Every structure is written in structure tokens, then in C-alpha cells.
Amino acid sequence: xxxxxxxxxxxxxxxxYEALEKVGVPPADARIVADIQVESDLRGVHSHGTIAIVGYxxxxxxxxxxxxxxxxxxxxxxxxxxxxxDWALGQLVGTRAMEICTAKAKKAGMATAGVFHxxxxxxxxxxxxxxxxxxLIGFTVTxxxxxxxxxxxxxxxxxxxxxxxAVPTARSYPYVLDIATSHxxxxxxxxxxxEGQKIPLGWGMDKDGNPTDDPAVALTSGxxxxxxxxxxxxxxxxxxxxxxxxxxxxxxxxxxxKNWAPQMKTNIGHFFMALDPSIYMPIDTFKERMExxxxxxxxxxxxxGVERIYVPGEIEYLKREDYLKNGIPFPPATLARxxxxxxxxxxxxxLR
Amino acid sequence: xxxxxxxxxxxxxxxxYEALEKVGVPPADARIVADIQVESDLRGVHSHGTIAIVGYxxxxxxxxxxxxxxxxxxxxxxxxxxxxxDWALGQLVGTRAMEICTAKAKKAGMATAGVFHxxxxxxxxxxxxxxxxxxLIGFTVTxxxxxxxxxxxxxxxxxxxxxxxAVPTARSYPYVLDIATSHxxxxxxxxxxxEGQKIPLGWGMDKDGNPTDDPAVALTSGxxxxxxxxxxxxxxxxxxxxxxxxxxxxxxxxxxxKNWAPQMKTNIGHFFMALDPSIYMPIDTFKERMExxxxxxxxxxxxxGVERIYVPGEIEYLKREDYLKNGIPFPPATLARxxxxxxxxxxxxxLR
Numbered sequence: 125x126x127x128x129x130x131x132x133x134x135x136x137x138x139x140x141y142e143a144l145e146k147v148g149v150p151p152a153d154a155r156i157v158a159d160i161q162v163e164s165d166l167r168g169v170h171s172h173g174t175i176a177i178v179g180y181x182x183x184x185x186x187x188x189x190x191x192x193x194x195x196x197x198x199x200x201x202x203x204x205x206x207x208x209x210d211w212a213l214g215q216l217v218g219t220r221a222m223e224i225c226t227a228k229a230k231k232a233g234m235a236t237a238g239v240f241h242x243x244x245x246x247x248x249x250x251x252x253x254x255x256x257x258x259x260l261i262g263f264t265v266t267x268x269x270x271x272x273x274x275x276x277x278x279x280x281x282x283x284x285x286x287x288x289x290a291v292p293t294a295r296s297y298p299y300v301l302d303i304a305t306s307h308x309x310x311x312x313x314x315x316x317x318x319e320g321q322k323i324p325l326g327w328g329m330d331k332d333g334n335p336t337d338d339p340a341v342a343l344t345s346g347x348x349x350x351x352x353x354x355x356x357x358x359x360x361x362x363x364x365x366x367x368x369x370x371x372x373x374x375x376x377x378x379x380x381x382k383n384w385a386p387q388m389k390t391n392i393g394h395f396f397m398a399l400d401p402s403i404y405m406p407i408d409t410f411k412e413r414m415e416x417x418x419x420x421x422x423x424x425x426x427x428x429g430v431e432r433i434y435v436p437g438e439i440e441y442l443k444r445e446d447y448l449k450n451g452i453p454f455p456p457a458t459l460a461r462x463x464x465x466x467x468x469x470x471x472x473x474x475l476r
Numbered sequence: 477x478x479x480x481x482x483x484x485x486x487x488x489x490x491x492x493y494e495a496l497e498k499v500g501v502p503p504a505d506a507r508i509v510a511d512i513q514v515e516s517d518l519r520g521v522h523s524h525g526t527i528a529i530v531g532y533x534x535x536x537x538x539x540x541x542x543x544x545x546x547x548x549x550x551x552x553x554x555x556x557x558x559x560x561x562d563w564a565l566g567q568l569v570g571t572r573a574m575e576i577c578t579a580k581a582k583k584a585g586m587a588t589a590g591v592f593h594x595x596x597x598x599x600x601x602x603x604x605x606x607x608x609x610x611x612l613i614g615f616t617v618t619x620x621x622x623x624x625x626x627x628x629x630x631x632x633x634x635x636x637x638x639x640x641x642a643v644p645t646a647r648s649y650p651y652v653l654d655i656a657t658s659h660x661x662x663x664x665x666x667x668x669x670x671e672g673q674k675i676p677l678g679w680g681m682d683k684d685g686n687p688t689d690d691p692a693v694a695l696t697s698g699x700x701x702x703x704x705x706x707x708x709x710x711x712x713x714x715x716x717x718x719x720x721x722x723x724x725x726x727x728x729x730x731x732x733x734k735n736w737a738p739q740m741k742t743n744i745g746h747f748f749m750a751l752d753p754s755i756y757m758p759i760d761t762f763k764e765r766m767e768x769x770x771x772x773x774x775x776x777x778x779x780x781g782v783e784r785i786y787v788p789g790e791i792e793y794l795k796r797e798d799y800l801k802n803g804i805p806f807p808p809a810t811l812a813r814x815x816x817x818x819x820x821x822x823x824x825x826x827l828r
Contacts, residue, residue, distance in 0.1 A: 261717075274776055274785050274787075361773075421633060434626075
């Protein structure tokens with residue numbers, strides 16, 4: 125049993141800014157990416173937090189990711205935009221795309237945006253939650269390295285392909301769904317390997333499709349099971365169609381590990397949607413109806429041993445309050461890895 | 477081991493028309509509903525097929541469902557419509573709503589429609605697939621009787637809340653996803669009870685939330701587990717928000733069993749969306765990209781003992797070809813129930 129170390133969010137942000145600037149990311153862009161990654165740590169989604177910049181910076185140094193991209197709208201209308209990311213950090217183009225999408229939805233009632241030539245964009249909830257500030261419902265999906273086989277197969281065809289939706293409320297924390305359509309997010313297996321832990325059976329498969337509890341085997345087999353069997357396969361394919369087929373990005377086996385080396389240009393795709401509830405009813409009525417649904421969930425009868433029923437996103441909001449006050453807990457190997465990385469790249473800030 | 481009896485689709489259609497007309501449904505409307513239910517049987521989705529009209533007619537006779545509704549658009553724009561179903565059969569208003577939604581999407585690039593004051597609308601894929609004829613991506617969700625508890629609870633808050641999406645292709649069968657966010661569709665448990673079969677553990681829960689293999693216990697406990705634990709809970713809530721909160725329909729515990737008696741007006745909600753891929757790229761390019769993804773799925777390496785890898789919807793299209801030629805297989809108790817019902821209500825057509 126090891127103890128986590130608490131690190132203040134501000135230190136992590138400075139750490140990220142400095143690291144990203146060292147490899148040529150302009151200061152304003154470095155701040156956007158750093159804020160997004162630290163926000164994920166604050167929400168307890170450490171798999172998509174500060175530690176992920178180690179990989180992002182590796183790709184910039186190797187040439188696969190473009191630190192100074194020329195992000196361009198290549199097609200648009202009153203209610204959609206198609207965006208060429210120019211191999212940007214996914215966080216930069218994701219932020220731009222959702223800004224464009226929500227601005228259009230505010231006028232048109234709803235809008236979509238598609239992105240191609242992109243990279244990993246961090247936690248999907250980053251973008252769906254951007255819609256909340258404007259009282260919109262936000263939605264996003266992204267594809268990723270081909271790793272989920274269709275049911276009955278052992279060839280990875282789909283990414284972990286997350287689905288995120290965020291819905292505004294009147295007083296309670298907003299509804300924020302962010303789920304991988306794989307059984308778990310790959311980064312959770314990466315984290316288990318880093319911390320020297322076994323993974324539960326069902327998280328990963330060996331190369332013949334058999335269950336394994338070894339994160340290294342699960343990560344090298346190239347395949348991961350979908351959530352809920354054929355239903356998860358169907359949802360992973362839904363995401364692949366919206367984020368990949370429809371946007372002009374890679375889809376299917378094009379994103380296999382062999383095309384994903386740090387020096388290679390990836391062509392990951394993202395899809396965004398924003399919908400204004402006020403086209404259906406006054407926004408305050410909608411938000412009060414959300415409150416009523418949330419009240420019903422909170423007051424539902426608990427199963428034995430359960431202390432509290434949570435709404436999707438609520439645990440993350442509660443962690444955020446704790447972590448802002450008391451610092452973000454880092455497991456030992458993850459913090460050590462981050463500190464080593466900071467020394468390697470010459471970052472001045474000390475995390476503890 | 478009992479043998480199924482094959483029944484021709486035409487006989488089933490006539491059976492349904494006649495039965496619906498007997499309770500005052502106008503002929504043109506009876507045909508719409510009959511065609512939809514028999515189409516579900518043809519696709520092998522018997523839980524949402526002809527047998528379901530027994531319940532629909534029971535509700536019409538008792539006064540809960542309106543056989544001659546005045547379906548009205550109460551709010552609309554270039555890209556959305558909100559529709560009052562006037563307690564119609566869900567199939568009638570579902571068809572109308574998706575016609576309106578696809579017509580608007582053809583002009584605006586995308587559109588949504590919401591429906592309230594509705595009933596069970598049959599198989600969700602009915603409506604998403606309507607978009608295919610116009611080379612659109614179709615999407616629909618519906619809420620239903622409150623039966624899925626949020627994770628940690630034993631109070632049913634969400635319906636089985638299916639998600640369906642259909643995507644056009646160039647030559648292959650289209651992608652057609654249609655999944656309940658419960659572990660299985662309620663009608664599959666109803667069917668097991670009718671056929672005197674046990675259900676697999678995991679399909680249902682007793683009233684304390686423990687697993688049961690008795691379909692009667694699962695159906696009377698009032699609760700069913702979501703697919704994939706907390707992920708399915710999150711998706712069921714997503715559907716509840718779109719189909720219920722946003723449309724002005726019932727949501728949450730309002731649709732508990734006690735409000736669902738045949739003589740009571742239900743206020744089920746549906747949500748529809750259509751998106752034109754040609755706003756992102758030429759439609760033929762999009763459809764060829766779908767073919768490439770489907771080819772990759774079909775040629776993926778099979779796990780031991782697997783003969784073929786299917787795309788979502790493909791099994792249903794293959795069944796349809798078989799059943800159109802050779803008749804639709806009915807298990808004995810289901811067919812007997814249908815024949816008894818035909819005699820009770822005075823339908824002339826003999827099913828065998």
C-alpha cells in the first residue's frame with residue numbers, strides 16, 4: 125500500500141506550460157493544452173491528465189505532431205464546419221472546433237463540426253462541457269488507435285472511441301457523460317502498468333482474444349474488448365463513422381499501432397455537436413426538468429451498502445472541489461515519471 | 477425442443493390490419509402500424525413484431541391509446557419540430573416525425589424532431605432506417621416504462637431506452653444499430669415468460685436488486701439492470717434527457733408501472749435526428765468509405781470457432797431475405813397466443 129502525494133494544480137499548469145514551450149508550442153497554445161490536461165487531473169481522470177503530455181511532447185520532438193499548426197476551416201455552413209487540424213495537438217483543434225460549433229448552435233439551434241488530421245485530444249468531456257457555459261447540450265466523439273475488434277474477431281478495427289455528452293442544469297452539477305466504448309480507457313491500462321499493478325479480467329485480451337490480467341500483455345496484444353459485447357462493438361462503430369468516416373480522417377485499420385509511431389503524422393478524427401434546448405422549451409423550464417430528474421436519482425432507494433447515488437459527472441465535480449483545495453493526488457510512479465521528465469526537458473518548476 | 481412454425485409476412489400484415497381496424501384505427505393508419513410490426517418480425521426482432529399488437533389493441537380498447545389522433549406540430553423551425561402525438565400509436569407519430577425530420581435535414585443539412593404524448597413506437601430501427609432512402613444518417617431514441625435503476629439503487633428511473641442509428645452504404649447492407657440500454661429489451665423477457673423459458677442471469681433482478689433467472693420475477697420486480705453497469709446507466713440517462721426532458725414528455729419515475737395501466741394516457745417521448753453526410757463530403761465518397769470499413773470488418777481475423785463477422789444490422793437483413801422467401805418462424809406459444817387473440821377479436825385471416 126503506497127500513499128499518493130498531493131500536488132497543487134497551479135504547479136502542474138506551470139510544469140505543462142514550460143514543457144510545451146520548450147518544444148516550440150506558442151505560449152497561448154501551451155496554456156490551452158496545459159489547462160485542459162490539469163483540468164482532467166482535477167476531475168480525477170488522471171489517465172488523461174498531466175502525465176499525457178510526456179507522450180504529446182515525444183510526438184512533437186519526433187515530428188509527428190505539429191507545434192505551430194495552421195488550423196483551417198475547409199468547408200462550412202450556418203450549422204456545420206469541417207476543420208483541417210494540420211496535425212495540431214488535439215486539444216487546440218478540439219477547443220477551436222467546439223467554439224465554432226457552439227457559436228453556430230447559438231444562432232441555428234444546433235450545429236456539428238468535424239475535424240481531421242488531428243491527434244489525441246485528451247478527455248472528451250473537455251469539449252462537451254464547453255457547451256454548458258452557453259446553456260447548450262454538448263456532444264463529442266473521437267476515434268483513436270485501432271484496438272477494439274468487432275464481435276467474433278481478434279483484429280483491432282476501432283479505437284477506444286469515447287462518447288461524451290454534457291447537459292446544463294439549474295443548480296446541481298451538470299450531467300456529464302464521458303465513457304470509452306472499450307471496456308476501459310487504454311490509458312487506465314497504461315497507468316496500471318506504470319504502477320506495477322495487475323488489471324481485472326475483462327479489461328484486456330492477449331493476441332488470441334483470451335482474457336489477461338497483465339497490463340503489458342493487454343497493451344502489446346493490440347486488442348481490447350468493447351464494453352457490453354456486441355452493443356459496445358456497435359457503439360464503437362457508430363463513433364468510428366461519425367469521427368472517422370464522415371470527417372475524412374483515418375478510420376478502421378488505418379490507425380493501427382504501426383502507423384502511430386511518434387514521428388508519423390496521425391490522422392485522427394473528432395466529431396462535435398451542440399444543441400440548444402431552448403428551441404424545444406424555455407431554457408429555465410428545461411433546466412428545472414433536469415433538476416427534477418436529478419432529485420429523483422439522488423432520492424432513489426439505495427442497494428444494501430451503498431451510501432450515495434451519483435449522477436454521471438458528479439463524482440468528478442466533487443473530486444475537483446477537493447483537489448482544488450487540497451491538491452491533486454498522484455500515485456508514486458506517476459509522479460516520479462513526471463519529475464524525471466521535467467528534469468530531462470529542463471522544466472524549472474518543482475512539483476513537491 | 478419445440479419447432480417453430482413459419483408464417484408468411486402477407487398473412488401477418490392482413491391479420492394486423494384487420495385487428496387494428498376492428499378497434500377503430502383508420503385503414504391507412506392500420507397499414508402503417510401493421511407494416512412496421514411485420515417488418516420487425518421479418519428482421520427477426522419478434523419481441524417488437526406482430527405479437528406486440530395484442531398489447532396495443534388492449535390499450536386502445538381500454539382508452540389509453542387514441543385510435544384517431546390529431547397529431548400536431550406545436551413548434552418548428554427550418555431544422556426542428558416538436559410534435560404532440562395526441563396519445564397516438566407510437567408508430568404513427570414516429571413515422572410522421574421522421575418524415576418531417578428527414579425532409580428538413582435534406583434542406584438544412586441536419587434536423588431534429590421531438591415527440592410527446594406518445595406510446596410504445598415499436599422497434600427504434602424502424603425510424604432510423606427511414607433516413608437511408610434519402611442517403612441520410614438517421615438516429616432515434618425513446619424513453620419507456622421506468623425500470624432501470626441508477627447504479628447503486630433499486631428504484632427504476634429510466635426506461636429500457638434504446639439507441640438506434642442507421643448509416644447508408646454503397647453496396648453492402650447499411651449499418652443499423654438498435655440496442656436497448658438495459659441489459660436486454662423487456663420484450664425479450666416477456667417472450668421468455670410466454671415460452672416458459674428461464675432467462676440468463678444478468679438479464680433481470682428481483683426487487684432487492686439480486687440477479688434472477690425467473691422471467692416472472694424479473695418482470696414483477698419493476699427493475700432491470702443497465703448494459704455495462706455505470707456506462708449503461710449513463711447512456712440510459714442520455715436517452716431520458718433527449719426523449720423525455722427535452723420533448724416535454726414524461727421522464728424518470730412518471731412512467732412507473734402504476735401510471736402505465738391500459739386505460740391510462742401515457743406520455744412517452746421520442747427524439748429523432750437526421751444528418752446529411754453530403755455536407756461533409758460527396759455522398760458517393762462517404763458511401764465508399766463505409767464500404768471500406770465494412771470490408772475491413774468482414775475480412776478481420778476470426779476467433780476460434782467463429783464462422784463469420786457481422787456488421788450491426790447485417791444479421792437482421794439476412795433473416796429478412798430468408799423469412800420473405802420461407803416465412804417467418806414463430807415459436808409455438810407465441811403463435812397460439814396470436815391465434816387466440818385473432819379469434820377473440822374476430823379476425824378472418826388464418827395464420828396457418
